[in-house]
Amino acid sequence: MADNDRGLESALRRRLLMGLAAAPAAAALPRFAFAAGPATAAVNTTGLAVTDSEVTVGILHSVTGTMAISETGAQQAEKLAIEQINAEGGVLGRKIKVIQEDGASDWPTFAEKAKKLLVNDKCAAVFGCWTSASRKAVLPVFEQYNGMLYYPTFYEGLEESKNVIYTGQEATQQILAGLDWVAKEKGGKTFFFIGSDYIWPRTSNKIARKHVENVIKGKVVGEEYFPLGHTQFNSVINKIKLTKPNVIFTDVVGGSNVAFYKQLKAAGIDLSKQVLMTISVTEDEIDGIGGENIAGAYACMKYFQSLKNPNNEKFVAAFKKMWGEKTVIGDVTQAAYLGPFLWKLTAEKVGSFDVDKIAAGSAGIEFKGAPEGYVRIHPNHHLWSKTRVGLAKADGQFEVVYESAGLIEPNPFPVGYQ
Amino acid sequence: MFGDYSLGDLGAIFAMQGFAGLILFSVYVLMALGLAIIFGQMGVINMAHGEFMILGAYVTYLCSGFFQSNLPALFPGYFFVAMVLAFLAAGALGMLVEWALIRHLYKRPLDTLLATWGLSLILQQAYRSIFGAREVGVELPSWLIGSVQVTDAIEIPINGMFVMAVTVLITVAVALLLFASRWGRQVRAVMQNRVMAGAVGIDTDRVDRATFGIGCGIAGIAGAAFTMIGSTGPTSGQLYIVDTFLIVVFGGAASLLGTIASAFSISQTQSTLEFFLSGSTAKVLTLLGVVAILMLRPQGLFTLKVRR
DSSP states (O other), X not given: OHXXXXXXXXXXXXXXXXXXXXXXXXXXXXXXHHTTSOOHHHHOSSOOSBOSSEEEEEEEEOSSSTTHHHHHHHHHHHHHHHHHHHHTTOBTTBEEEEEEEEOTTOHHHHHHHHHIIIIISOOSOEEEOOSHHHHHHHHHHHHHTTOOEEEOSOBOOXXXXXXXXXXXXXXXXXXXXXXXXXXXXXXXXXXXXXXXXXXXXXXHHHHHHHIIIIIIOOEEXXXXXXXXXXXXXXXHHHHHHHHOOSEEEEEOOTHHHHHHHHHHHHTTOOTTTSEEEESSOOHHHXXXXXXXXXXXXXXXXXXXXXXXXXXXXXXXXXXXXXXXXXXXXXXXXXXXXXXXXXXXXXXXXXXXXXXXXXXXXXXXXXXXXXXXXXXXXXXXXXXXXXXXXXXXXXXXXXXXXXXXXXXXXXXXXXXXXX | OOTTSOHHHHXXXXXXXXXXXXHHHHHHHHHHHHHIIIIXXXXXXXXXXXXXXXXXXXXXXXXXXXXXXXXGGGGGGHHHXXXXXXXXXXXXXXXXXXXXXXXXXXTOHHHHHHHHHHHHXXXXXXXXXXXXXXXXXXXXXXXXXXXXXXXXXXXXXXXXXXXXXXXXXXXXXXXXXXXXXXXXXXXXXXXXXXHHHHHTTOOHHHHHHHHHHXXXXXXXXXXXXXXXXXXXXXXXXXXXXXXXXXXXXXXXXXXXXXXXXXXXXXXXXXXXXXXXXXXXXXXXXXXXXXXXXXXHOTTOSXXXXXXX
C-alpha cells in the first residue's frame, strides 16, 4: 500500500513539476493566441470545418506515381508554410489542421479526392495539384462544391476561375521577358523549339513563336514535340546541328529532360557556346539531370533558390531544417509556399473563412514576405511577379543574370498570342 | 529543307544520322534481349522488366557514390564494376521472384501479366521509399562524356559507342549461351516440350529459375548502361517497357535473331522519320508500320518452326 501511495504521490509531483516547467513555455505557445479569434459563427457561415480553435485545410498532391518526383517539393513547402503560420498564431485565431490526400498521379483520383476534401472534410481551402491535367480534373469539383484551390505550378494560362488562385506564373508572364532578354543580350534571332507533346509546351511555344516572329522579328527554324517519356533525342540533335539556331528553346518535361541534356552533351553541343533557354528545368530537375550536364543553360522563371534577399534566406534555411540539408527548392516549390500565406492574409482581410468572401477579397492581397520578393494578387487571381533568368551551374544551382525591372502583369488570355 | 546546305554538310549530317540510328538500335537490342529470353523462351509476360532495368540503374548510382567517396582513384573504371553488380543484383532478384511468384503461374501465362504488373508497382514504390521520389543523377567518369571528332563536322558521342560495344558483347554472350552451351540446349528443350524435357532428366525447375534470372540480369546491365543516356527514377522503367515488348513481339517472340532484326528495323525507321518529321508523328508512323506488318505476319518477323 505504502509503495502504491508513494507511486501515486510521485506521479502527481511529476505531473505538477511538468506543468510548472511548461507554464513559461506555454505563454510563448500559440495556444494562447488562438483563443483571441472572432466567434466561429461569424467567420464561418457556410458550414466549413472550422471550430473555435481549429480550421481544416487540404493538401492534394501526388505522393505516389510518376508525378511524385515533381510534387514532393510542393507539398513539403505547403506543410512548412502551415507550420510557420501555426507557430505565429494561426489564422483568425485558429490553428490550421491539415488533411492530406494522395492524387496518385491519376487525374480521376485527383477529382475524387478533391470531392472528398470539400464534401466530407469541409476543407476551408485546398493547396494542391501540379499538372494542368490534374487541375482541369478538379476544377469542376471546386466550382460545383464551391471550394478554394491554391495552384502552384507555372502553366499555360487560358484559364481563370473564381475558385482558384494561381500562385505560379502563366505562360506570357514567364516566357516573354526571357525571350526579350535572350534576343537583346545573346543576339537571339533564330530559335529552335523542343517540347514534350502536351498542352503546356504546345501553348507556351505558340506564345513564344508569336513573340519571336512579331516582336523580336526573328525566325523559328524548328519546332519539335516528343511523347512524354521519350528517351532518344539523337535525331533532333542532328537537326539542331543542321539548322544552327542562335537559341534552343526547350520545354521538355519529366524523365525525358534527363535524356535530352545527357545526349546533348554527349553529342558535343557545348552549352557555353550554344545558347539554350529552358522554361521547364528548375533546381529539382537538375538533381536528376546532373549539374555537369546542364551547366551553361539559361532557365527563365520567377524564382531561383539562389535569390539573395532576407525573405529567401530565411525560407531556404527553414526548408532545409525541416526537410533535410540536401533538398533543393525549385520555382514551383516556392510558389506552393505562397499559397497558405496568401490564404491567411485574405481570410484576415475579409475576416472570414467563407469561400465566397475569400474569392472576392483575394484581389489586391499583398504578401511582402514571399521568398521571390513582393507579390500581389491580380483581379484575375494570378500573381503579379517578376521574371528572372538564371544561368545553370555545375553545382546544380542557378546564378541570376537578369531580373525584370518591375512586377509583370499576369495575362492568362493574351491578345495577339493565340 | 536541304537547299541551303553544302554537300559536305549534308554528308556529315547523314553520317551522324546513321550513327544515331545505330545507337538507337543498340539501345533497343539491349532493352529487349532480357525480355526476349524471358518472354520468348519461357512465355512469361514480365511487365516488371523495366523495374529490373532500373534496379541496375540504381546499383550504378550506388556504385558511383561509393567509388567517389571511398575509392576516388578507381572512379574512372567504376562503370564496369557497376555493370557486373547490376547483373548480379537484378539476376538475384529475378531468381527470387521466379521462386516466389512466377513458378506458380507457368500454367496460367495471362495471370503472369497481372502478377508481374503488380510486382512492377511494388518495386516502383519500394524504389520511391528507398531512394526518394526524385530522379537521381548518376555521375559518369569523364572518359564516357563527350564526343569523338571524326571530321570537322562529324561528331560521335562516346557513350553511344560504349552502349554499342556493350550490346555486341552481351548479344554474343547470350547467343553462345543459348546455342553452344549445355544450359542453352536445356533451355530450348524445356521451351519446346516441358514434359518431355523433364522425362529425359532435365531439372526443368532449375532451368526455369536460371533462365529468368539471366533475363533479369541482362535487364540490370541494360539499366546500368542507360544511366548514361536516360533518367534514373522510380518510374523510369516505364519509359522502356512498351518499346521493349514491341520489339520482342514484332521480332517473333521465340527468336533471338528476330529480336535483333526487329530492333534494327524499328530503330532505323524511327530515327530516319524523326529527322524528317516531328518526334510524335515519327512514333505514330513507326507504330502504324509495325501494326500493318503484324497484321500480315501475326507470328512476327522470324519464327522457329516447331512441331506442335
